[in-house]
Amino acid sequence: MKVLVLLFSILFIEHSLAQTQAQCPEAGISQISTCYAAYFKNFNFTSTPSVKDYVAAITRQMALGVNGFKEICQWANPRLACIGSYDPVCATATAFQQALGVSQNDAIQFLGFYGATNWECNAGYNDVVSDYYCYENIHMNHDQDRVNCLIQYNNTVIQQGFSCSALGKFVQCYTNVYRKYCGAEGAYIGCNIAKASSVEDAPFCASQMPPCTKSIDVNKLVLLRKKLSASIISQKFMHG
Numbered sequence: 001m002k003v004l005v006l007l008f009s010i011l012f013i014e015h016s017l018a019q020t021q022a023q024c025p026e027a028g029i030s031q032i033s034t035c036y037a038a039y040f041k042n043f044n045f046t047s048t049p050s051v052k053d054y055v056a057a058i059t060r061q062m063a064l065g066v067n068g069f070k071e072i073c074q075w076a077n078p079r080l081a082c083i084g085s086y087d088p089v090c091a092t093a094t095a096f097q098q099a100l101g102v103s104q105n106d107a108i109q110f111l112g113f114y115g116a117t118n119w120e121c122n123a124g125y126n127d128v129v130s131d132y133y134c135y136e137n138i139h140m141n142h143d144q145d146r147v148n149c150l151i152q153y154n155n156t157v158i159q160q161g162f163s164c165s166a167l168g169k170f171v172q173c174y175t176n177v178y179r180k181y182c183g184a185e186g187a188y189i190g191c192n193i194a195k196a197s198s199v200e201d202a203p204f205c206a207s208q209m210p211p212c213t214k215s216i217d218v219n220k221l222v223l224l225r226k227k228l229s230a231s232i233i234s235q236k237f238m239h240g
């Protein structure tokens with residue numbers, strides 16, 4: 001999870017101020033404060049923690065294994081429900097900054113975690129659970145591969161400025177790292193995590209992100225072909 005801190009601190013600096021978004025109403029700001037206070041309490045934080053302390057708490061929780069992850073979801077999903085219809089208008093760096101009482105940079109990072117966790121605990125839940133140990137292996141043992149994606153992204157943004165296409169290349173790089181260690185299923189997870197966290201503060205890039213496809217496992221495909229040809233052969237026999 002360490003790398004994620006790095007990730008969001010550089011990812012959005014370039015453009016997060018430039019975008020024009022609908023204003024989050026006061027009620028939305030206070031709702032997010034309330035929802036987050038309840039969420040943080042599960043980690044025994046009585047006020048907004050530093051990003052570093054938050055990451056440490058998440059890492060401890062994830063190190064408990066798949067049940068640790070499931071528990072995070074039991075805390076994150078009520079948070080999402082609590083924010084309710086204020087998302088997406090209030091899921092912005094500006095609103096998070098006010099609601100959580102943090103710097104813009106920290107707000108961007110909390111927003112990125114928010115996007116990634118919401119994917120992991122909903123659309124991606126079954127995939128993350130079934131692939132949990134491989135997924136954890138990347139976090140614990142292959143962080144450098146993910147950092148390399150960041151360095152590459154960083155260099156592109158420094159040289160050419162922020163663009164959705166640079167963000168798209170970053171998502172692709174992240175996808176490749178997950179594919180390398182966790183196969184097709186992992187690639188699907190890595191792609192979605194990178195995308196969910198990136199577009200949370202750059203919704204205008206959403207349509208330009210690479211698709212996260214769930215490709216069929218090669219072994220399963222071979223098996224499918226064999227079954228198919230067997231059925232064609234048997235059909236030929238049956239029809240003489």
Ligand SMILES: *[C@@H]1O[C@H](CO)[C@@H](O)[C@H](O)[C@H]1NC(C)=O
Binds near residue numbers: 042043044
């Ligand atoms: C919070 O504190 C309680 C009581 O000390 C403890 O049982 C629990 O494990 C702590 N939760 C976390 C996530 O550290």
Ligand SMILES: *[C@@H]1O[C@H](CO)[C@@H](O)[C@H](O)[C@H]1NC(C)=O
Binds near residue numbers: 010150151154155158
């Ligand atoms: C990104 O580039 C800046 C400026 O060269 C550098 O200070 C920073 O360490 C780089 N970050 C990464 C992750 O490469």
